[in-house]
Amino acid sequence: STQRIALVPGDGIGPEVTAQAVKACDAAARRFGLDLAWEEYELGADYWRITGQVVPKDVEQELAKADAILFGAVGDPSVPPGVLERGLVIHLRTAFDQYVNLRPVKLLPGVPTPIEGLRPEQCDLVILRENTEGAYVGAGGFIHRGGPDEIATQESVNTRKGVERLIRHGFRLATGRRKHVTLVHKANILTYAGDLWQRTFEEVAAEHPDITVDYVHVDAMCLYLVTQPERFDVVVTDNLFGDIITDLGAAVQGGLGLAASGNLNPTCSAPSMFEPVHGSAPDIAGRGWANPAGSILSAALMLEHLGHPEAARGLEDGVKAVLPRLGAMRGPEMGMSTEDFGDAVAAAISES
Amino acid sequence: STQRIALVPGDGIGPEVTAQAVKACDAAARRFGLDLAWEEYELGADYWRITGQVVPKDVEQELAKADAILFGAVGDPSVPPGVLERGLVIHLRTAFDQYVNLRPVKLLPGVPTPIEGLRPEQCDLVILRENTEGAYVGAGGFIHRGGPDEIATQESVNTRKGVERLIRHGFRLATGRRKHVTLVHKANILTYAGDLWQRTFEEVAAEHPDITVDYVHVDAMCLYLVTQPERFDVVVTDNLFGDIITDLGAAVQGGLGLAASGNLNPTCSAPSMFEPVHGSAPDIAGRGWANPAGSILSAALMLEHLGHPEAARGLEDGVKAVLPRLGAMRGPEMGMSTEDFGDAVAAAISES
Numbered sequence: 003s004t005q006r007i008a009l010v011p012g013d014g015i016g017p018e019v020t021a022q023a024v025k026a027c028d029a030a031a032r033r034f035g036l037d038l039a040w041e042e043y044e045l046g047a048d049y050w051r052i053t054g055q056v057v058p059k060d061v062e063q064e065l066a067k068a069d070a071i072l073f074g075a076v077g078d079p080s081v082p083p084g085v086l087e088r089g090l091v092i093h094l095r096t097a098f099d100q101y102v103n104l105r106p107v108k109l110l111p112g113v114p115t116p117i118e119g120l121r122p123e124q125c126d127l128v129i130l131r132e133n134t135e136g137a138y139v140g141a142g143g144f145i146h147r148g149g150p151d152e153i154a155t156q157e158s159v160n161t162r163k164g165v166e167r168l169i170r171h172g173f174r175l176a177t178g179r180r181k182h183v184t185l186v187h188k189a190n191i192l193t194y195a196g197d198l199w200q201r202t203f204e205e206v207a208a209e210h211p212d213i214t215v216d217y218v219h220v221d222a223m224c225l226y227l228v229t230q231p232e233r234f235d236v237v238v239t240d241n242l243f244g245d246i247i248t249d250l251g252a253a254v255q256g257g258l259g260l261a262a263s264g265n266l267n268p269t270c271s272a273p274s275m276f277e278p279v280h281g282s283a284p285d286i287a288g289r290g291w292a293n294p295a296g297s298i299l300s301a302a303l304m305l306e307h308l309g310h311p312e313a314a315r316g317l318e319d320g321v322k323a324v325l326p327r328l329g330a331m332r333g334p335e336m337g338m339s340t341e342d343f344g345d346a347v348a349a350a351i352s353e354s
Numbered sequence: 355s356t357q358r359i360a361l362v363p364g365d366g367i368g369p370e371v372t373a374q375a376v377k378a379c380d381a382a383a384r385r386f387g388l389d390l391a392w393e394e395y396e397l398g399a400d401y402w403r404i405t406g407q408v409v410p411k412d413v414e415q416e417l418a419k420a421d422a423i424l425f426g427a428v429g430d431p432s433v434p435p436g437v438l439e440r441g442l443v444i445h446l447r448t449a450f451d452q453y454v455n456l457r458p459v460k461l462l463p464g465v466p467t468p469i470e471g472l473r474p475e476q477c478d479l480v481i482l483r484e485n486t487e488g489a490y491v492g493a494g495g496f497i498h499r500g501g502p503d504e505i506a507t508q509e510s511v512n513t514r515k516g517v518e519r520l521i522r523h524g525f526r527l528a529t530g531r532r533k534h535v536t537l538v539h540k541a542n543i544l545t546y547a548g549d550l551w552q553r554t555f556e557e558v559a560a561e562h563p564d565i566t567v568d569y570v571h572v573d574a575m576c577l578y579l580v581t582q583p584e585r586f587d588v589v590v591t592d593n594l595f596g597d598i599i600t601d602l603g604a605a606v607q608g609g610l611g612l613a614a615s616g617n618l619n620p621t622c623s624a625p626s627m628f629e630p631v632h633g634s635a636p637d638i639a640g641r642g643w644a645n646p647a648g649s650i651l652s653a654a655l656m657l658e659h660l661g662h663p664e665a666a667r668g669l670e671d672g673v674k675a676v677l678p679r680l681g682a683m684r685g686p687e688m689g690m691s692t693e694d695f696g697d698a699v700a701a702a703i704s705e706s
């Protein structure tokens with residue numbers, strides 16, 4: 003039966019990279035007998051400038067009916083920073099209850115990493131970032147704004163329900179992997195939020211005696227991600243810490259251009275959304291210099307989520323086959339345009 | 355005239371590394387004609403276990419009279435996590451209004467960095483972390499603690515005064531360096547705290563037309579610290595982001611064992627405190643496997659702060675001379691014990 007995918011290419015390099023992901027998915031659909039129907043939504047900077055709205059209610063209702071959303075990137079110098087990121091990305095994550103932000107950190111063979119001597123078998127972890135609460139809720143305020151006595155507060159709100167469902171997802175995922183879950187927080191300083199996270203983690207861990215666990219402070223995590231990524235299998239953490247350490251993870255695995263993510267609603271009460279970790283990179287848009295690997299690998303997570311593990315594997319293998327041919331992971335030195343990369347991946351899938 | 359330095363060796367490897375820093379300072383005092391008087395305070399895990407107190411009021415008053423504090427590290431498996439860190443380190447930073455946490459990230463010649471191909475001239479920045487407020491104030495609480503509807507909040511409190519004095523220190527420091535200041539925050543999401551930081555940054559920047567400025571999100575910062583550290587000269591950021599990115603900075607410059615820090619009270623209304631970025635590392639304590647470079651370089655920051663730039667340079671040069679002789683930056687592979695390292699640095703200072 004047909005699966006409807008809402009495509010939101012967005013701004014900057016978003017349309018270029020998602021076009022390659024669509025191409026790869028279509029090749030996989032032919033090869034593995036899937037029936038995918040795409041519906042494109044022109045959201046982003048232009049839409050906002052023309053309509054004054056980021057996502058109107060009726061478009062949101064349309065998106066809600068999709069089986070999944072494939073998202074490019076938003077953000078443009080013509081729009082005040084944050085408007086599209088919060089109004090679109092953060093809004094949809096919350097509105098569609100996509101409470102797990104799944105971000106694999108995997109060094110693929112043939113990809114140059116900035117970390118000296120790091121081998122692919124040492125770097126294969128998955129970071130699960132809580133995606134609907136924490137410091138992202140927008141709670142806080144000002145007192146005496148603009149004056150010498152101004153105070154600005156910013157509040158992280160963590161619910162037992164929100165923390166527990168994210169952690170449970172981590173233990174489920176670890177069961178099918180190397181059976182190790184690490185909690186990352188700063189519990190010695192953030193004593194309230196950290197206490198809830200640690201207590202919940204310990205309670206869920208007690209139900210999973212076959213899974214080993216560890217706790218690492220977020221500052222130490224930054225060190226370990228660089229020096230000992232092999233320590234980690236599944237990592238669970240809050241929204242802000244997850245935002246920070248996944249960018250570092252992207253650096254370790256060879257760059258933002260390669261990093262994939264899935265905003266998952268595991269209950270399927272609303273669609274999940276798949277997007278590369280990179281932004282809209284307006285500076286290189288339209289030149290064919292963007293690496294579409296992050297978008298194609300995000301589409302692979304989407305196919306997996308939609309119940310097509312072989313097709314997902316097909317996309318991954320296609321990307322793995324083409325990446326070693328690149329001269330650089332981004333820019334004119336890539337030696338292959340964004341589109342040629344997509345064509346090569348699609349060809350690899352068709353021939354597989 | 356005599357300058358009184360309070361020595362707080364602390365737990366684990368703290369006493370081993372500070373002993374080398376004292377040795378280096380004493381060598382520099384002889385060589386450069388300083389008059390340093392040390393007073394040792396036995397705070398830390400043992401003290402807490404015996405007395406039930408972390409820092410009694412009278413000891414704090416003693417410390418307050420010192421010209422500077424040289425701090426080792428605290429923390430021991432026998433003490434609940436956080437008790438000593440918060441009760442001693444965080445408490446003194448706040449009580450003595452040490453509002454600037456200065457952490458150089460400098461790749462020294464001959465030190466192996468995990469970052470492939472990184473050269474010393476590409477990595478020489480100073481991170482100034484706000485050290486008295488933000489998420490470290492301990493504000494927050496629980497609702498329905500322990501139940502399924504529990505909510506835990508954690509609040510970051512930022513004052514105009516606190517933000518401005520830290521930023522001003524950054525611009526002062528940049529004036530004597532490469533004249534570039536970068537603000538690191540997550541202003542697109544933490545809209546209240548980020549707005550205060552950005553507004554204050556722009557106002558202070560407007561007073562310094564000779565200094566170039568930049569803004570970088572904390573997640574992107576983690577990427578850039580690894581891939582383009584040459585982008586940065588002076589970095590200003592809040593307490594929690596500073597905690598996170600300075601550990602990453604330590605990794606980039608070759609490991610936590612090498613990273614120095616100064617908790618500065620630039621008004622000198624109370625003593626400043628100098629400590630290596632590393633912790634007490636109880637697992638390797640007492641074996642001579644700790645690298646005292648972080649402690650000695652922290653002592654160099656102290657001598658600088660006390661008005662002895664040549665002596666400070668002496669310590670730095672001593673460390674630079676000895677580091678390339680090590681087989682590894684830590685552990686038995688170091689090829690030189692903690693004490694031998696200190697002796698070698700002291701000898702280098704005496705012979706300079």
Ligand SMILES: CC(C)[C@H](C(=O)O)[C@@H](O)C(=O)O
Nearest residue numbers: 087088091245279542543573
């Ligand atoms: C664009 C921005 C709001 C977003 C975030 O902070 O979550 C991005 O950094 C990410 O990691 O997806």
Ligand SMILES: CC(C)[C@H](C(=O)O)[C@@H](O)C(=O)O
Nearest residue numbers: 190191221439440443597631
């Ligand atoms: C020990 C801990 C409380 C401390 C902090 O979080 O500031 C440490 O990580 C540091 O960076 O000095």
